[in-house]
Amino acid sequence: MVAGRRGGATPPLQIAVASGKGGTGKTTVATSLALSLAQGTSGDAASSPPTFLDCDVEGPNAHLFLAPAFERRQDVAIQIPRVDAAKCTACGKCAEVCQYHAIVVLGKKTLVFDQLCHGCGSCTLVCPAGAITEEPHTIGVLETGPAAHGIQFARGVLDVGEPMATPAIRQLKQWAIPTDGPAGRVVILDAPPGTSCPVVEAVRGADTLLLVTEPTPFGLHDLRLMVEVAAELGIPAGVVINRDGIGDAGVDAFCSAAGLPILLRIPFERAIAEGVAQGRTLVEIHPEYAPRFRALYQQLARQVKHHGRICR
Ligand code: SF4
Numbered sequence: 001m002v003a004g005r006r007g008g009a010t011p012p013l014q015i016a017v018a019s020g021k022g023g024t025g026k027t028t029v030a031t032s033l034a035l036s037l038a039q040g041t042s043g044d045a046a047s048s049p050p051t052f053l054d055c056d057v058e059g060p061n062a063h064l065f066l067a068p069a070f071e072r073r074q075d076v077a078i079q080i081p082r083v084d085a086a087k088c089t090a091c092g093k094c095a096e097v098c099q100y101h102a103i104v105v106l107g108k109k110t111l112v113f114d115q116l117c118h119g120c121g122s123c124t125l126v127c128p129a130g131a132i133t134e135e136p137h138t139i140g141v142l143e144t145g146p147a148a149h150g151i152q153f154a155r156g157v158l159d160v161g162e163p164m165a166t167p168a169i170r171q172l173k174q175w176a177i178p179t180d181g182p183a184g185r186v187v188i189l190d191a192p193p194g195t196s197c198p199v200v201e202a203v204r205g206a207d208t209l210l211l212v213t214e215p216t217p218f219g220l221h222d223l224r225l226m227v228e229v230a231a232e233l234g235i236p237a238g239v240v241i242n243r244d245g246i247g248d249a250g251v252d253a254f255c256s257a258a259g260l261p262i263l264l265r266i267p268f269e270r271a272i273a274e275g276v277a278q279g280r281t282l283v284e285i286h287p288e289y290a291p292r293f294r295a296l297y298q299q300l301a302r303q304v305k306h307h308g309r310i311c312r
């Protein structure tokens with residue numbers, strides 16, 4: 001569904017940067033896009049530095065490139081059910097509704113497996129005996145603060161061993177994405193690798209999706225999966241080909257057949273690989289990429305204008 005302005009507010013344009021797998025240069029692209037927008041404005045480009053969200057809560061690394069100074073923190077918690085054995089009739093309704101098999105009834109006992117629970121609250125809602133209460137369980141922390149060139153940086157970090165990335169990403173977005181602001185404000189969402197639930201949560205609600213891939217059969221395989229995710233969510237997408245020059249022409253052929261615009265090509269180059277390994281962004285290694293990223297942004301903004309804004 002698409003929408004325009006809500007109640008006079010100007011919601012920021014949300015650009016999600018994703019790739020079907022890790023190691024494609026997704027964070028290199030996302031951080032360089034953020035820096036390029038922060039360094040200069042032109043036309044209807046960002047009129048204030050963008051907000052950057054590192055949604056890879058299991059392995060955040062964008063801070064290595066954007067050097068934020070964290071000023072505010074907040075725990076991420078989910079609500080875990082607790083069963084009052086004195087009230088529980090062992091009817092089994094809670095176990096029936098739980099998609100994650102996190103609550104089970106064994107004989108006359110109802111057990112909760114905290115590590116499987118997603119904190120969705122369904123069991124509490126359906127319990128006819130009022131036997132379930134909820135208690136918060138901390139799974140990680142959210143952090144935010146200013147970064148390079150005035151970028152507002154935020155990230156989530158899951159506690160070691162916590163498997164619940166999706167609620168942490170959801171809370172990060174609710175906490176850190178501004179709901180209003182100057183026209184042209186941009187939010188860049190650096191999605192986790194893969195195509196599973198955490199990625200869907202990260203990109204859901206974005207106005208446009210920038211897919212970073214490499215021109216190899218593996219890259220093509222993962223690009224196809226992400227294009228399916230984008231289609232399912234109704235988000236227009238564009239492609240950045242990283243390490244251009246290796247592999248084959250399969251990605252180009254796929255993009256052409258699917259009507260996917262290739263917005264930028266980054267060549268396979270030793271200087272880039274070495275610079276990134278030292279924590280430098282692409283636009284620091286090759287400043288001539290900054291206007292190219294701003295041009296890429298303009299193409300995405302036009303695409304969004306044509307497609308319409310996502311209704312969140
Ligand atoms: S739904 Fe309520 S009463 Fe029924 S088994 Fe679960 S906790 Fe017990």
Ligand code: SF4
Binds near residue numbers: 100117120122
């Ligand atoms: S809160 Fe949701 S995930 Fe957790 S036990 Fe209840 S139904 Fe299952």
